Amino acid sequence: MGSNNRHLSTKxxxxxxxxxxxxxxxxxxxxxxxxxxxVEVNDVEDGQLLMDHLRKKAKEQNLQALPQLIIMDINMPRKDGFEALKEIKEDNDFCRIPVVVLSTSSSSKDIEKAYELGANCYVTKPKTATDWARTMGDLGRFWIQCATWSI
Structure with a gap:
């Protein structure tokens, strides 16, 4: 099991x-x-592009270039977040990547489903710029400085 220690890294x-x-x-x-x-932030606009991005990195055998954290909405076109989450957690190359679901939905049904599919965290989208800064700051500090995990 590898240690995170990202806060000590220059990358x-x-x-x-x-x-x-x-x-x-x-x-x-x-x-x-x-x-x-x-952080280095990349983005895609739907679950299909998310899976395409991950598969491209895996095909290039560049697993070190895989994201260290995925933040995803559940309501997206083509392939929604639930479908992408299920695929990520069923794939041996991707299943250990932490996934944070970030959604406007605060429905207990959506939250429960996300965790059942393997989400590591569920966060309701902030409403103001100040709340965004606080929430993303807390989230980033947790995954970069506190969490220990292995990809």
Missing amino acids: PFRILIADDDAEDIEFARTSFEENNLP
Whole structure:
């Protein structure tokens, strides 16, 4: 089992955001910057593009280039977050990548389903820029500095 220790690394922590709302992606990206978190953020606009991105990295045998954290919405076109989450957690190359579901839904049914499918965390999308900065800062610090896991 590997240790995270990302806060000791000089390389940025790799985050992949899957969300069809460009404004929410920008809120997240800006929030990481405002919190001075050493991250490299890539984004895709739906679950199909998310899976394509992961498979491309795996096919290139570049597993070190896989994201260290996936943040995804559940309501996306083509392939929704639940479908993508299920595929990620069933794939031996991707199943250990932590997945945070970030959704406007606070429905207990959606939250329960996300955890049943293997989400590591479920966060309701913040409503204001201040809340975005606080939430993404807390989330980033947790996964970069506190959590220990192995990909």
